[in-house]
Amino acid sequence: MPQPIEEFRSASEAETLAWAEKFAARLRAGDTVALSGNLGAGKTVLSRGISRGLGFAGDVHSPSYALIHEYTGARLPLFHMDLYRLAEGADWEEIGLDHYFQQGGICLVEWAERLPAGQSFSYRIELIIEGGDTRRIRVIAG
Ligand SMILES: Nc1ncnc2c1ncn2[C@@H]1O[C@H](COP(=O)(O)OP(=O)(O)OP(=O)(O)O)[C@@H](O)[C@H]1O
Ligand SMILES: [Mg+2]
Numbered sequence: 001m002p003q004p005i006e007e008f009r010s011a012s013e014a015e016t017l018a019w020a021e022k023f024a025a026r027l028r029a030g031d032t033v034a035l036s037g038n039l040g041a042g043k044t045v046l047s048r049g050i051s052r053g054l055g056f057a058g059d060v061h062s063p064s065y066a067l068i069h070e071y072t073g074a075r076l077p078l079f080h081m082d083l084y085r086l087a088e089g090a091d092w093e094e095i096g097l098d099h100y101f102q103q104g105g106i107c108l109v110e111w112a113e114r115l116p117a118g119q120s121f122s123y124r125i126e127l128i129i130e131g132g133d134t135r136r137i138r139v140i141a142g
Contacts, residue, residue, distance in 0.1 A: 006139040009130070016042050016135060017049040023139070024053025027122075029076055029104045032142070034112030034119075037127030042135050043110040046125065047080050050108060054078055062110075068100065077105035083114040090114060 006023075010016040027033070027050070035043040048060040055074035062082060071078040079100045086095065100107055112121065121142040128136040 002140045004138040005141050008137045010042075010133075010135045010137055012133050013042070013045050016045050016137070017052070019137065020046045020049025021053035024050045027054070027076075027106050029106075030101075031122040032101055032107040032120075033109065034121040034124045034142075035108060035110045035127070036113050036124065037135075038129060041127035041129050043127060044082075046127065046137070047108045047110070050106070051078055051080070054106065068097070077103060079103070079105055079107045080110075081107065082110040084111045086111070086114040088114055089116055091116070 008019050010019060033050070035046060037043055044060065044062045051058075051060045051071060051074075054076060056071050056078065058071070060069070060071070060080060067081060067083070067085070069080045071080065081097065081100070083090075109115075109121070112119070112124070123142055124140040126136075126138045126140070128138070130136055
Protein backbone atom coordinates (compact mmCIF):
# COMPACT_ATOMS: atom_id res chain seq x y z
CA MET A 1 0.00 0.00 0.00
CA PRO A 2 1.44 3.42 -0.92
CA GLN A 3 1.91 5.79 2.01
CA PRO A 4 -0.50 8.73 2.08
CA ILE A 5 1.10 12.16 1.69
CA GLU A 6 -1.71 13.60 3.75
CA GLU A 7 -4.36 12.17 6.03
CA PHE A 8 -7.29 13.89 7.72
CA ARG A 9 -10.19 12.76 9.87
CA SER A 10 -13.28 14.81 9.10
CA ALA A 11 -16.14 14.99 11.59
CA SER A 12 -18.64 16.76 9.34
CA GLU A 13 -19.52 17.83 5.83
CA ALA A 14 -18.33 21.35 6.74
CA GLU A 15 -14.91 20.01 7.78
CA THR A 16 -14.56 18.08 4.51
CA LEU A 17 -15.48 21.21 2.55
CA ALA A 18 -12.91 23.29 4.44
CA TRP A 19 -10.19 20.63 4.06
CA ALA A 20 -10.85 20.31 0.31
CA GLU A 21 -10.83 24.06 -0.17
CA LYS A 22 -7.31 24.16 1.27
CA PHE A 23 -6.21 21.07 -0.67
CA ALA A 24 -7.13 22.90 -3.90
CA ALA A 25 -4.15 25.24 -3.35
CA ARG A 26 -1.87 22.31 -4.25
CA LEU A 27 -3.46 21.81 -7.65
CA ARG A 28 -1.75 22.96 -10.82
CA ALA A 29 -2.89 23.15 -14.44
CA GLY A 30 -3.32 19.66 -15.86
CA ASP A 31 -3.62 17.90 -12.49
CA THR A 32 -5.96 14.95 -12.26
CA VAL A 33 -7.53 13.67 -9.05
CA ALA A 34 -9.12 10.25 -8.58
CA LEU A 35 -11.77 10.17 -5.85
CA SER A 36 -12.73 6.83 -4.42
CA GLY A 37 -14.98 5.68 -1.63
CA ASN A 38 -18.38 4.12 -1.11
CA LEU A 39 -21.70 5.67 -2.06
CA GLY A 40 -22.25 8.68 0.17
CA ALA A 41 -18.64 8.79 1.37
CA GLY A 42 -18.36 12.44 0.34
CA LYS A 43 -16.68 12.49 -3.07
CA THR A 44 -19.07 15.13 -4.39
CA VAL A 45 -18.81 17.19 -1.19
CA LEU A 46 -15.02 17.06 -1.50
CA SER A 47 -15.27 18.09 -5.17
CA ARG A 48 -17.42 21.05 -4.15
CA GLY A 49 -14.76 22.13 -1.65
CA ILE A 50 -12.04 21.89 -4.31
CA SER A 51 -14.14 23.94 -6.71
CA ARG A 52 -14.54 26.63 -4.04
CA GLY A 53 -10.80 26.57 -3.42
CA LEU A 54 -10.18 27.09 -7.13
CA GLY A 55 -12.42 30.14 -7.01
CA PHE A 56 -15.74 28.91 -8.37
CA ALA A 57 -18.65 30.66 -6.77
CA GLY A 58 -21.39 28.36 -8.04
CA ASP A 59 -22.27 25.00 -6.57
CA VAL A 60 -21.07 21.58 -7.69
CA HIS A 61 -23.59 18.78 -7.90
CA SER A 62 -23.26 15.15 -8.75
CA PRO A 63 -22.71 14.79 -12.50
CA SER A 64 -24.08 11.22 -12.49
CA TYR A 65 -26.44 11.80 -15.34
CA ALA A 66 -24.16 13.89 -17.51
CA LEU A 67 -20.97 11.93 -16.68
CA ILE A 68 -19.03 15.21 -16.95
CA HIS A 69 -19.68 18.75 -15.85
CA GLU A 70 -17.34 21.47 -17.01
CA TYR A 71 -16.92 24.64 -14.94
CA THR A 72 -15.24 27.73 -16.31
CA GLY A 73 -14.66 31.24 -15.04
CA ALA A 74 -12.04 30.62 -12.34
CA ARG A 75 -8.25 30.48 -12.57
CA LEU A 76 -8.41 27.06 -14.25
CA PRO A 77 -11.21 25.13 -15.96
CA LEU A 78 -12.60 22.34 -13.82
CA PHE A 79 -13.92 19.05 -15.18
CA HIS A 80 -15.93 17.05 -12.68
CA MET A 81 -16.66 13.48 -13.72
CA ASP A 82 -18.60 10.62 -12.21
CA LEU A 83 -17.92 7.22 -13.73
CA TYR A 84 -20.32 5.27 -11.51
CA ARG A 85 -22.34 4.18 -14.51
CA LEU A 86 -19.41 2.86 -16.48
CA ALA A 87 -18.74 -0.83 -16.71
CA GLU A 88 -15.69 -1.78 -14.66
CA GLY A 89 -12.51 -1.78 -16.74
CA ALA A 90 -14.16 0.22 -19.56
CA ASP A 91 -11.71 1.53 -22.12
CA TRP A 92 -10.72 5.07 -21.17
CA GLU A 93 -9.92 6.11 -24.73
CA GLU A 94 -13.07 4.57 -26.12
CA ILE A 95 -15.06 6.62 -23.60
CA GLY A 96 -13.33 9.70 -24.99
CA LEU A 97 -12.58 11.17 -21.59
CA ASP A 98 -8.83 11.33 -22.20
CA HIS A 99 -9.58 14.50 -24.12
CA TYR A 100 -10.42 16.22 -20.83
CA PHE A 101 -7.12 15.13 -19.27
CA GLN A 102 -5.30 17.18 -21.90
CA GLN A 103 -7.11 20.49 -21.49
CA GLY A 104 -4.72 21.98 -18.95
CA GLY A 105 -7.48 22.25 -16.37
CA ILE A 106 -8.20 20.27 -13.23
CA CYS A 107 -9.97 16.92 -13.57
CA LEU A 108 -11.82 15.40 -10.61
CA VAL A 109 -12.94 11.84 -11.23
CA GLU A 110 -15.46 10.13 -8.94
CA TRP A 111 -15.51 6.34 -9.17
CA ALA A 112 -12.12 6.32 -10.88
CA GLU A 113 -11.93 2.65 -9.85
CA ARG A 114 -14.10 1.98 -12.92
CA LEU A 115 -11.06 2.75 -15.08
CA PRO A 116 -8.40 0.23 -16.05
CA ALA A 117 -5.85 -0.24 -13.25
CA GLY A 118 -3.04 1.39 -15.22
CA GLN A 119 -4.70 4.80 -15.45
CA SER A 120 -2.49 7.33 -13.70
CA PHE A 121 -3.56 10.40 -11.74
CA SER A 122 -1.69 13.27 -10.07
CA TYR A 123 -3.43 12.40 -6.78
CA ARG A 124 -5.71 9.70 -5.47
CA ILE A 125 -8.02 10.65 -2.62
CA GLU A 126 -9.79 7.92 -0.67
CA LEU A 127 -12.74 8.61 1.59
CA ILE A 128 -13.48 5.99 4.19
CA ILE A 129 -16.73 6.08 6.18
CA GLU A 130 -15.89 5.46 9.81
CA GLY A 131 -19.43 5.64 11.12
CA GLY A 132 -21.81 8.54 11.61
CA ASP A 133 -20.41 11.68 10.03
CA THR A 134 -16.78 10.69 10.46
CA ARG A 135 -14.73 10.23 7.32
CA ARG A 136 -11.06 9.37 6.97
CA ILE A 137 -9.51 11.15 4.00
CA ARG A 138 -6.23 9.84 2.57
CA VAL A 139 -4.27 11.49 -0.22
CA ILE A 140 -1.86 9.36 -2.24
CA ALA A 141 0.49 10.92 -4.77
CA GLY A 142 0.01 9.49 -8.27
N1 LIG B 1 -17.57 14.17 7.23
C1 LIG B 1 -18.31 14.25 6.13
N2 LIG B 1 -17.77 14.60 4.93
C2 LIG B 1 -18.51 14.65 3.80
N3 LIG B 1 -19.82 14.34 3.74
C3 LIG B 1 -20.43 13.99 4.90
C4 LIG B 1 -19.71 13.93 6.12
N4 LIG B 1 -20.56 13.53 7.10
C5 LIG B 1 -21.74 13.37 6.51
N5 LIG B 1 -21.69 13.64 5.20
C6 LIG B 1 -22.83 13.50 4.28
O1 LIG B 1 -22.54 12.41 3.41
C7 LIG B 1 -23.07 12.68 2.12
C8 LIG B 1 -21.95 12.65 1.09
O2 LIG B 1 -22.56 12.71 -0.15
P1 LIG B 1 -21.76 12.80 -1.51
O3 LIG B 1 -22.77 13.01 -2.57
O4 LIG B 1 -20.64 13.77 -1.40
O5 LIG B 1 -21.15 11.34 -1.60
P2 LIG B 1 -20.43 10.65 -2.85
O6 LIG B 1 -19.23 9.96 -2.31
O7 LIG B 1 -20.23 11.66 -3.93
O8 LIG B 1 -21.50 9.56 -3.28
P3 LIG B 1 -21.80 8.93 -4.72
O9 LIG B 1 -20.92 7.71 -4.85
O10 LIG B 1 -23.24 8.57 -4.64
O11 LIG B 1 -21.49 9.95 -5.78
C9 LIG B 1 -23.75 14.03 2.18
O12 LIG B 1 -25.11 13.84 2.44
C10 LIG B 1 -23.07 14.69 3.39
O13 LIG B 1 -23.87 15.64 4.03
MG1 LIG C 1 -20.87 11.78 -5.89
